[in-house]
Amino acid sequence: MTQELSQQIDFILELDKLKAVYRKALIKADNNRYENSAEHSWHISLTAHVLAPYADETVDISRVTLMLLIHDIVEIDAGDTFAFDHHTILGQQADKEIAAAERIFGLLPASQRQKIIALWHEFEQAETPDAQFAKAMDRILPLIQNMQNEGGSWAQNKVYKHQVINRNQYLETSAPKLWDYVLTQIDIATDKGWLQIE
Amino acid sequence: MTQELSQQIDFILELDKLKAVYRKALIKADNNRYENSAEHSWHISLTAHVLAPYADETVDISRVTLMLLIHDIVEIDAGDTFAFDHHTILGQQADKEIAAAERIFGLLPASQRQKIIALWHEFEQAETPDAQFAKAMDRILPLIQNMQNEGGSWAQNKVYKHQVINRNQYLETSAPKLWDYVLTQIDIATDKGWLQIE
Numbered sequence: 001m002t003q004e005l006s007q008q009i010d011f012i013l014e015l016d017k018l019k020a021v022y023r024k025a026l027i028k029a030d031n032n033r034y035e036n037s038a039e040h041s042w043h044i045s046l047t048a049h050v051l052a053p054y055a056d057e058t059v060d061i062s063r064v065t066l067m068l069l070i071h072d073i074v075e076i077d078a079g080d081t082f083a084f085d086h087h088t089i090l091g092q093q094a095d096k097e098i099a100a101a102e103r104i105f106g107l108l109p110a111s112q113r114q115k116i117i118a119l120w121h122e123f124e125q126a127e128t129p130d131a132q133f134a135k136a137m138d139r140i141l142p143l144i145q146n147m148q149n150e151g152g153s154w155a156q157n158k159v160y161k162h163q164v165i166n167r168n169q170y171l172e173t174s175a176p177k178l179w180d181y182v183l184t185q186i187d188i189a190t191d192k193g194w195l196q197i198e
Numbered sequence: 199m200t201q202e203l204s205q206q207i208d209f210i211l212e213l214d215k216l217k218a219v220y221r222k223a224l225i226k227a228d229n230n231r232y233e234n235s236a237e238h239s240w241h242i243s244l245t246a247h248v249l250a251p252y253a254d255e256t257v258d259i260s261r262v263t264l265m266l267l268i269h270d271i272v273e274i275d276a277g278d279t280f281a282f283d284h285h286t287i288l289g290q291q292a293d294k295e296i297a298a299a300e301r302i303f304g305l306l307p308a309s310q311r312q313k314i315i316a317l318w319h320e321f322e323q324a325e326t327p328d329a330q331f332a333k334a335m336d337r338i339l340p341l342i343q344n345m346q347n348e349g350g351s352w353a354q355n356k357v358y359k360h361q362v363i364n365r366n367q368y369l370e371t372s373a374p375k376l377w378d379y380v381l382t383q384i385d386i387a388t389d390k391g392w393l394q395i396e
Contacts, residue, residue, distance in 0.1 A: 062260035
C-alpha cells in the first residue's frame with residue numbers, strides 16, 4: 001500500500017466519527033432522536049440539488065455539494081454548537097474549528113489537502129455565490145424540518161423569531177424566491193407559538 | 199408557494215425517513231450502534247471524492263457523487279437487505295426498489311424527476327464507468343470499516359471470504375490500483391478469523 005493510499009484510508013476512517021456528533025435537530029421519522037452531523041450533511045447536499053433552480057447567481061452545484069459534504073467535519077474535534085447559542089460561545093468555536101480543519105483535512109495526502117481546506121474556508125467566509133448558496137441550504141433545512149415537527153429544536157430551545165429571520169438572511173440574496181417562503185413559514189411558526197417574540 | 203416548490207419540500211421531508219433505515223454495518227466510533235443509510239450515503243460520497251484518483255476510466259465525480267447520494271433512497275420503502283443475503287431475497291428486493299424509486303422520486307416536480315430516476319437506474323445497472331466506480335465505492339467502504347472493527351458485520355454475520363471477493367469485483371476493473379489493497383485486506387481478515395472459509 002502506498003503512503004498516499006494509507007493517508008486516504010486514515011481520513012476515510014476518521015470520517016466515521018462525525019456519525020457520533022449529535023446536533024439539536026430532531027428526527028421526526030426516527031422517534032424524535034437527535035440528528036447527527038453526518039446524516040445532516042447528506043440531507044443538505046441533496047437539498048442543495050433539489051433547490052438549485054432557485055439560486056440567484058449561477059452556482060456550481062458540484063462545488064456546493066462538496067462544500068456541504070465537508071462543512072461539518074471539523075465538529076469531530078470541535079463539537080456541534082447550537083446555532084442560537086451566545087455569540088461568545090460561537091466565537092470560541094470558530095478558533096476550535098480552524099484547528100480541527102488543519103488536523104483532520106491534514107490527514108489527506110498533500111495532493112488533496114489544500115483544495116479541501118480552501119473549500120472549507122470558502123464556506124465559512126460565505127463571500128462567494130457558491131458558499132452563500134451552501135450556507136442558505138444549511139439554514140433552510142432545519143426550518144423545513146422544524147415546520148413539520150411542531151417547532152422541533154426551536155420550540156425545545158425557546159428560540160426567538162428575530163433569530164431565525166437573521167439566520168436565514170443568506171436566502172434573501174442567494175435564493176430570493178425561497179425568501180418569501182421562509183418568511184411565511186416563520187410567521188406561521190410564530191402564530192403557533194413555536195417561535196418566541198419579545 | 200408554487201406547486202413546484204411544494205413538491206420539492208415534500209421530497210426533502212421524505213428524505214428524513216432514510217435516517218431511520220438501519221443497516222448491518224456497525225459504527226465503531228458510536229459504541230458499535232448500527233449505521234443508518236443516510237449517514238452511509240454521506241460517507242461513501244466523500245469516499246468517492248477521496249479515492250477518485252484511482253478510477254481507471256475518466257469518471258465524472260459530480261455524477262458519481264449524486265448517484266451515491268441517492269442510491270439508497272429506495273430503502274425508505276423497500277428496507278435495507280444485507281449484501282450477503284440469499285439471492286432469492288435479493289431478487290424480490292429489486293422489484294420493491296423499482297416501485298420505491300417511482301414513488302419517492304415521483305414526489306419531485308416533472309422537471310427534476312426523470313433525471314434522478316435515470317441516474318438511479320444507471321447506478322443499479324452498473325454498466326457505465328460512473329456507475330461502476332460508484333458501485334466500487336459502495337463495496338470498498340464496508341471493507342475499510344470492518345477491517346478497523348475486528349471484522350464488524352462480516353464477523354457478526356459469518357460471511358465467507360469468497361462472498362467478499364465477489365462483491366468487491368467491481369474494483370478489479372474500475373479501480374484496479376485499489377484491487378490489490380482489497381485482496382490483501384481480505385487475506386488478513388481471513389487469517390484473523392473475521393471471514394469464514396469453506
